[in-house]
Amino acid sequence: MPDTEQLPLQPVAAAPAVNPHIVPLVIISPVRDEAKYLRRTLDSVVAQTYRPIEWIVVDDGSVDATPDIVREYAAKYPFIRLLPRQDRGFRKLGGGVIAAFNFGKEHIQHSEYQYIAKLDGDMSFGPLYLERMFQRLQIDPKLAAVSGKVYRDEDGRYIEETHIDEQVAGQFKLYKRKAFEDIGGFVQHLSWDGIDVHSAWMKGWKTFSFYDPQAWLWHHRIMGSSDKHIYEGRLRWGRAMWYMGYHPLYAIAAGINRMREKPVFIGGLLMIFGFFWCWVRRQPSYDNMEFRRYLRQWQMTRLKNTLLGKK
Structure with missing residues (x-):
């Protein structure tokens, strides 16, 4: 950067x-x-x-x-x-x-x-x-x-x-x-x-x-704020992660990573909440299973490398 x-x-x-x-x-x-x-x-x-x-x-x-x-x-x-x-x-x-x-x-x-x-x-x-x-x-x-x-x-x-x-x-x-x-x-x-x-x-x-x-x-506006308000935008982001097929651990990590951005802390927390709300409610998700397997494998490899300090 x-x-x-x-x-x-x-x-x-x-x-x-x-x-x-x-x-x-x-x-x-x-x-x-x-x-x-x-x-x-x-x-x-x-x-x-x-x-x-x-x-x-x-x-x-x-x-x-x-x-x-x-x-x-x-x-x-x-x-x-x-x-x-x-x-x-x-x-x-x-x-x-x-x-x-x-x-x-x-x-x-x-x-x-x-x-x-x-x-x-x-x-x-x-x-x-x-x-x-x-x-x-x-x-x-x-x-x-x-x-x-x-x-x-x-x-x-x-x-x-x-x-x-x-x-x-x-x-x-x-x-x-x-x-x-x-x-x-x-x-x-x-x-x-x-x-x-x-x-x-x-x-x-x-x-x-x-x-x-x-x-x-x-x-010229904060990402995710174009409808209603930024808080709804972060909840929506969590719902999008669910639909896409995120691994739960990666969803948590993504939310924690976004806690440093506005709205500080609460934005990332809302992302995590939105993801798990969809999980509990068994909301529809992307039905391409090959894609979801690929995504989760990529996410877990990236998460592992991050924890080990690798790029």
Whole structure:
């Protein structure tokens, strides 16, 4: 991890890239009531030195100015397209987000695309972000997906949303199309952004998130706080661990590890509670038994290595 004192300033509204390199990438952004943050995301993409051939912004029932903002940008930049989706009446995280993503995927116009990405509407990043991602993808033919590291500004301090290097940020998942189709796309459930990565590993692919001063991702809200409040978000995280098939010991370890993050202590405790609440209630879980065996074996190996001080 880099010294936080050396982190760059957050990206601000940048001028559109001059003669950007167009890449066969389709970005799909499921959004709902993102008017507060969406301009930052839009400005970040239009300023890229590498620009997608198509960016579908799926409006998943917004009641604020979100669709108007997208229309404003789409009028200036033809590669941006607003795709309204029928309002279900509430924000449904996880499965709802992926349902909206899949709705956008069904309406892709450039069928020759070679890369596909899911991008949230509360992110910003510098103009070289996509260029750096494609440099990484082109180096390794077995690299399925990449991202930069994710940070947020908290009281003037840069806080990293910690993930292992093999875990690609869920806020901006950039996949090679071949790899994405190989894993069957995203699962419509809360744990979609963990299942996809482990599914890729099972099939011999690699995934990677890396430190690069030109490729930070800035998240403008605390992860898991987009619906109701952060406490519900941590309970939801526990339910996602259950669905995904976590080993109970690893679920406890994950909760303890997150106790240092806001909300301090209680957040990790809620994750553990959410997991075991699902266990007691015998809630449904991911029905791919091969995947669950693989996941638990990986988790116990990682937990053992951590306890032994190995990387």
